Amino acid sequence: MILGKVIGNVVSTIKLPVYQGYKILIVQPLNDKEEPKGESVLALDTVQAGVGDTVLVIDEGNSSRLIMNDSTAPVRTMIVGIVDAIK
Amino acid sequence: MKLGKVIGNVVCTQKVDSLQDIKLLLVQPLNEKFEEIGNPVVACDTVQAGINDIVFYEGGREAALGLKNWFNPSDLTIMGIVDQVNIGE
Numbered sequence: 001m002i003l004g005k006v007i008g009n010v011v012s013t014i015k016l017p018v019y020q021g022y023k024i025l026i027v028q029p030l031n032d033k034e035e036p037k038g039e040s041v042l043a044l045d046t047v048q049a050g051v052g053d054t055v056l057v058i059d060e061g062n063s064s065r066l067i068m069n070d071s072t073a074p075v076r077t078m079i080v081g082i083v084d085a086i087k
Numbered sequence: 088m089k090l091g092k093v094i095g096n097v098v099c100t101q102k103v104d105s106l107q108d109i110k111l112l113l114v115q116p117l118n119e120k121f122e123e124i125g126n127p128v129v130a131c132d133t134v135q136a137g138i139n140d141i142v143f144y145e146g147g148r149e150a151a152l153g154l155k156n157w158f159n160p161s162d163l164t165i166m167g168i169v170d171q172v173n174i175g176e
Contacts, residue, residue, distance in 0.1 A: 008119055008174035010090075010143065014134050015167025016153060024088070024143070026119045026172070040119045042088035042143050051175060061149050074145055074153035074166065077088055 003030045003083065004057045006049050010042060018073045025049060025079060027057055034086065043077040056081035088143045088166065090117045093136050097129050105159035112136060112165065114144060119174055130163035141169040 004027035012024060023045040031037045034054065041059070046067060049055050057079055058064060064075045095113035110132040116125050121141070130144050133153055144150075144165045151157055153164035 008172060010169055011171040011173070012143065012167040012169050016133060019167060024167075026174070028119075039089075039124060042090065051173075061147065061152075072152050072157060074149040074151075074164065076145060076147065076149045 001080070002057050002059060003032075003034070003086070004028055004041075004043075004055055004079075005030055005034075005036075006051050006053045006055055006079075007040065008051060016074065018068070018070065018075065019044070022046070027055065027077075027079065029057075030054070032086070041077055043079045044075055045079045047079055047082055049079050049082050054083040054086075055079045056083060088145050090119065090121075090169065090172070091115055091128075091130070091142055091144055092117055092121075093138050093140045093142060094127060095138065103160060105156055106131070106161065109154060109161075110135075114142065114163070114165070117141070119172065121172075128163055130165050131161045132165050134165060134168055136165055136168050141172075143167050143169060
């Protein structure tokens with residue numbers, strides 16, 4: 001899992017049916033000091049995160065498919081938690 | 088998933104059977120500000136995207152799962168067409 005910050009959202013009407021009903025957010029990966037690191041990625045939201053939230057992101061297909069309960073879902077990147085604090 | 092812009096299409100007659108009837112598009116990867124990053128890539132199309140469409144695509148194993156016949160050697164697949172990107176509050 002990686003830490004990231006939600007910096008925006010993506011609106012899409014025409015997409016694969018498996019993506020229907022999920023919000024797509026743009027996430028900027030962060031390092032341990034919460035500084036931006038690397039290129040942004042698009043992630044499906046499962047926890048109602050919003051812009052400005054620091055979030056926990058998985059970038060691994062099997063975990064995403066488990067969460068979606070669909071063994072053939074073509075989804076890899078997912079927001080699975082909102083971070084309250086890093087100590 | 089990543090953002091990209093469709094900049095062309097690829098015509099390919101001789102290809103593996105499992106990719107027959109799949110449209111191949113040339114996609115320029117973009118960042119969230121729509122600035123070009125890296126070199127263009129070829130992706131399989133599932134959503135009837137066209138030239139100049141902003142799309143999002145997935146790579147790896149999930150690219151193969153995005154196509155109807157998911158036992159295929161696809162490396163990148165376009166998953167949707169982007170209507171709008173909102174940055175910031």
